Amino acid sequence: MTGLVLTPRGAFEARVDLSGVLPSVEGDLAKLKIGYGAARAELGELFDVSGAADGRLTIESGGAQLDRVGAGLSSGEIVVKGDVGHQVGQRQSGGVIVVKGSAGDYAASELSGGKIAVAGDVGARLGAAGDGAKRGMSGGVVVIGGSAGARAGERLRGGVVLIEGDAAEGAGTSMIAGTLAVMGRLGRHAGRGMKRGTLFVSSPEELASGFADAGEHDLVMLRVLARRSHELAHLFGGRTRARRFAGDLTLGGKGEALILSR
Amino acid sequence: MILNGVEIRDSFAEAFPMVGTRLIITADTAKWAMIAAKTMTGFATSVIGCGCEAGVEREVPAEETPDGRPGVAVLIFAMDYNGLKGVVPNRIGQCVLTSPTSACYAGMEGGKPVSIGKALRYFGDGWQIAKNVDGRRIWRVPVMEGEFVCDHETGTVEGVGGGNILILATSRREALEAAEVAAEAMAKTPGCVLPFPGGIVRSGSKVGSRYKGMFASTNNAYCPTLRAQGPTALPPEVASVMEIVIDGVSEKAVSDCTRAGIEALVKLGRDKGVVAIDAGNYGGNLGPFHFKLREIMS
Numbered sequence: 269m270t271g272l273v274l275t276p277r278g279a280f281e282a283r284v285d286l287s288g289v290l291p292s293v294e295g296d297l298a299k300l301k302i303g304y305g306a307a308r309a310e311l312g313e314l315f316d317v318s319g320a321a322d323g324r325l326t327i328e329s330g331g332a333q334l335d336r337v338g339a340g341l342s343s344g345e346i347v348v349k350g351d352v353g354h355q356v357g358q359r360q361s362g363g364v365i366v367v368k369g370s371a372g373d374y375a376a377s378e379l380s381g382g383k384i385a386v387a388g389d390v391g392a393r394l395g396a397a398g399d400g401a402k403r404g405m406s407g408g409v410v411v412i413g414g415s416a417g418a419r420a421g422e423r424l425r426g427g428v429v430l431i432e433g434d435a436a437e438g439a440g441t442s443m444i445a446g447t448l449a450v451m452g453r454l455g456r457h458a459g460r461g462m463k464r465g466t467l468f469v470s471s472p473e474e475l476a477s478g479f480a481d482a483g484e485h486d487l488v489m490l491r492v493l494a495r496r497s498h499e500l501a502h503l504f505g506g507r508t509r510a511r512r513f514a515g516d517l518t519l520g521g522k523g524e525a526l527i528l529s530r
Numbered sequence: 531m532i533l534n535g536v537e538i539r540d541s542f543a544e545a546f547p548m549v550g551t552r553l554i555i556t557a558d559t560a561k562w563a564m565i566a567a568k569t570m571t572g573f574a575t576s577v578i579g580c581g582c583e584a585g586v587e588r589e590v591p592a593e594e595t596p597d598g599r600p601g602v603a604v605l606i607f608a609m610d611y612n613g614l615k616g617v618v619p620n621r622i623g624q625c626v627l628t629s630p631t632s633a634c635y636a637g638m639e640g641g642k643p644v645s646i647g648k649a650l651r652y653f654g655d656g657w658q659i660a661k662n663v664d665g666r667r668i669w670r671v672p673v674m675e676g677e678f679v680c681d682h683e684t685g686t687v688e689g690v691g692g693g694n695i696l697i698l699a700t701s702r703r704e705a706l707e708a709a710e711v712a713a714e715a716m717a718k719t720p721g722c723v724l725p726f727p728g729g730i731v732r733s734g735s736k737v738g739s740r741y742k743g744m745f746a747s748t749n750n751a752y753c754p755t756l757r758a759q760g761p762t763a764l765p766p767e768v769a770s771v772m773e774i775v776i777d778g779v780s781e782k783a784v785s786d787c788t789r790a791g792i793e794a795l796v797k798l799g800r801d802k803g804v805v806a807i808d809a810g811n812y813g814g815n816l817g818p819f820h821f822k823l824r825e826i827m828s
Contacts, residue, residue: 407662426662427662428663445660445662446662447661447663464659466659466661485676485677486676487676487677488597488599488631488633488676488677488679489661489668489670489677489679491597491598491599492596492597492633492635492668492679493661493663493668494598495596495597495598496596496663496664496666497663497664500663522656522657522659524659
């Protein structure tokens with residue numbers, strides 16, 4: 269069984285809002301009304317719907333116009349064999365979303381549980397607070413195989429975000445808690461306004477000016493996190509020492525940026 | 531029942547429900563993990579006088595601990611949940627948090643939670659840091675040596691306290707040697723601790739006393755020097771009695787531990803001075819758990 273399969277009938281002429289299209293949806297999925305530009309359309313008009321519901325939903329070929337893929341997902345798995353648009357996994361509370369291409373802005377926005385894996389790049393404000401919200405992602409795990417746009421982890425409240433590539437300007441801006449790791453290069457002003465939480469970075473050079481060097485330490489915490497998070501174990505690679513930068517001190521923040529020792 | 535010359539008396543240990551938890555204490559070295567564990571389970575022989583009963587369950591290899599360092603599992607039991615939730619953070623705070631390089635983790639899940647970092651984080655005076663990963667919260671409390679890391683809370687279990695065996699021997703030396711052998715065998719039972727010094731009690735008690743305010747007093751029927759002054763449970767050849775008390779996470783654990791002890795004593799046999807194995811009880815009316823020695827060995 270491959271579960272439900274959505275295959276685009278052709279090129280999209282407007283942005284497609286796939287919120288509500290979940291593996292757990294009951295009834296005839298093809299009849300489900302979705303947003304299509306400024307109008308509404310039945311899912312079946314835009315996609316060929318096949319297969320049977322078994323907790324798994326596959327979107328063949330994907331597309332950068334597919335917004336809110338897996339928004340509100342609480343269980344099951346969604347696999348997209350291509351790109352997705354904005355707000356993939358918005359307010360997801362459980363389950364898994366796998367995007368084999370890239371994703372747009374606000375990926376994992378306000379995620380509270382589950383996991384999102386994007387093989388390619390993501391746009392701006394990964395895991396950030398959405399429109400009108402004060403807090404970003406609060407739990408769960410996000411792994412980005414490529415690079416992230418500006419302000420990844422802005423107002424992050426919890427969970428683990430791992431960016432295997434680069435992060436553009438303002439990563440971790442106003443972070444409240446949680447863990448944001450950037451394995452590649454870091455854009456300017458990282459951690460600006462950070463209150464609490466942990467940034468894992470490879471260099472202190474692009475940290476906001478309010479970060480101060482607290483020295484290198486052997487942190488037991490790294491050993492624990494490596495055993496409780498497969499993703500962080502991958503990042504740490506057995507390293508237990510890190511140089512700690514505290515910040516953002518200009519705002520009285522008690523966050524930290526850790527640079528793993530070689 | 532006589533096994534290898536040792537009489538297994540038709541008696542039973544009378545035990546009580548207790549609420550317990552397991553903690554995993556780690557440190558940079560096995561030596562310091564054990565020091566922290568022994569310290570935090572010290573003065574925890576009898577719940578009547580100490581507020582809890584506790585002991586080292588086992589050494590935990592580094593590859594099995596939450597932080598990959600050498601560890602020790604300890605079990606702590608109290609009469610009820612309220613008692614346990616008071617003593618656990620207090621003992622961790624005074625004996626583990628203070629012990630060099632230590633960390634403290636939940637050793638069981640389920641049951642009503644008991645605070646670890648939830649209570650101890652305040653030592654950090656606002657500098658403490660919580661990390662939530664994989665649905666579990668750990669605390670990092672800055673200390674002069676570095677950071678004290680601990681889980682937010684630990685689970686609890688409805689356990690059994692007060693399992694016991696009495697070793698009746700021909701001399702004090704033989705009683706102690708036999709008790710040491712039994713305690714060593716019993717300590718290997720998963721889910722059990724022997725809370726008294728070295729696992730052995732030389733001063734088993736009976737309920738009550740002639741003195742007002744004393745809840746327990748010497749078990750005179752088993753005191754060899756009182757043989758001529760009242761009812762005695764000791765045959766003429768017995769000159770010394772040692773007791774081993776067992777607290778466990780389940781009835782089965784205590785039963786297994788009891789059997790391990792009796793088997794070790796029977797293996798020593800009458801030739802090593804072990805005359806009989808008995809058990810302490812209160813007539814069967816106080817404790818709901820009865821560990822009948824002959825049934826355990828049948």
